Amino acid sequence: MKPRSTENHTPQNGSGHQLADSFMLGQQDVRAMVRLLGDIAGLDAEQSVKRRELMRGMRTLIDADAWVWTVSQLSPDDGRMTSISLMHEGFSEMDDVRVIESETDPAVPTPDGPLWTPFFFSSHPMTRQRQQMIDDTTWYEHPHTKKYRQGFIDDYAYSFTPLGNADHRIASIVAFHRRWGRPPFTQRDARIIHIMSSEVRWLHEAAVPGDGGKKADGLSPRLRTILALILQSYSRKQMAHHLTLSIHTINDYFKALYKHFNVSSGPELMRRFMAGDSGDINKITRAK
């Protein structure tokens, strides 16, 4: 199933890095990038505001419909990737829950998940467009795409930045998405987010619970969905509505999460995942 013409791009597994590196940005893009980051440098605001502005600006530059900032961890036990979306924009509330559920559904995993594993051991940031990871046929015929993406969101461009050292197996991913039926991202788009994402270190500064602490990978899919929604400031009522659960069930999930992370409130939980607030977490920044 091919919803649109694909004549200008072919699957390029493995060769994307070289291709992207040889691509030169034009004068207009160079200026737009300098202007965007220059404006942010002039802002008197906290880091989360600057991060949001930078993601927003990149979204506009590459004409994406939505962006998500995610911190992912590779489990040393089963090699599975656990992702927590920390910030996003462009999805409606309903779509948002759908995206989060899609990432945590063990029955219908994403087709590209395992392909990202080697990136955790990379010493430098990597950027990939969807068609560099998976060819059109595999993508459009995959059950995950059909269940969660069809008619909703289609192509992506991800900048994958390993955090800390390879032992941590933690990465920050800035992801841009286009709606179903829109043209795929281009090399130029990938180049813009790759350069910006590899030079602006604070874009990736996130905190994850220290080695001694409990990690998100021990959570059930449902609890991970709830955690992601808490981190995006959803109210219990909103969660109950979108997940069609009773408020009492949501309350039980909250209790389980607080117990898992050994915290006593939502804000405290947030602090465990966002950088710069609390002494009990290891602040992990980019490798190098």
Place this chain on the structure above:
Amino acid sequence: MTTDTPSLNEEDLRAILRLLGDVADIDGDQAVKRRHLLTGLARLIEADVWMWSIFSFGLDGMTASISMLHDGMTAKEFDQVVRGSTDPHRQPPDLLILNSHLSDSMEFTRRRQQIMSDGDWYANDHVRTYRHGFLDHAVYHFRWVDERRDVASGIGIHRRWGREPFTARDTRLVHIVMSEIAWLHQAAVPDGRAADTDVMTPRQRAVLALLLQGRSRKEIATGLSISPYTVDDHIDALYRQFKVDGRSGLMKRFMVGNGGDLS
């Protein structure tokens, strides 16, 4: 607009973004950010000194210049620059030409070689008196602060005497950063603008510039080789002239975004 056509290579773009990213991460006011950005930019083109000045214009052309911020010079060297720029008999030849360029465009970036030949430069009386053995090559960026065209912001990035000239790449890099980052140039001059500063003596201007850079009274005295009491007298005269009662009041009159009394 400049006459240079080459775009930036990726390495330079990355270096600029890294610098801007660092500036964005600074927890400080605009003056701190401006200093960090200009010092970083000077480093990118291997320059030694930068100076940011504000120029006021009346009907007869430029009437006053105020040095707002600089880096890479000792207080004594800076005093030499200030004395040089206010010497009525040996005016800075580059500033005269640059100010005349402002009538043609809203903003521009130039290397010294683009506005003046080596022969003219090294033979010039001002250069021989105030720059010889001290400051030589320069990249300048000038722009009008607003459409009224009575106040311009000028940034000069310099290499010390004996070093090689700047290249087209250096000019390009400076031009892209300076022309895309508007807040770099935002500064206010007191109401009445030109009127206030053109009656100042060269010494008062030097003291004002050093005060605006946050130097202490003692540092100013040492830097200018005058007694702290003389510095006090200059400072009192400045406070009177600008009708403020302290250094913070003075700062507010010259920095944007702090005082409601600014035009």
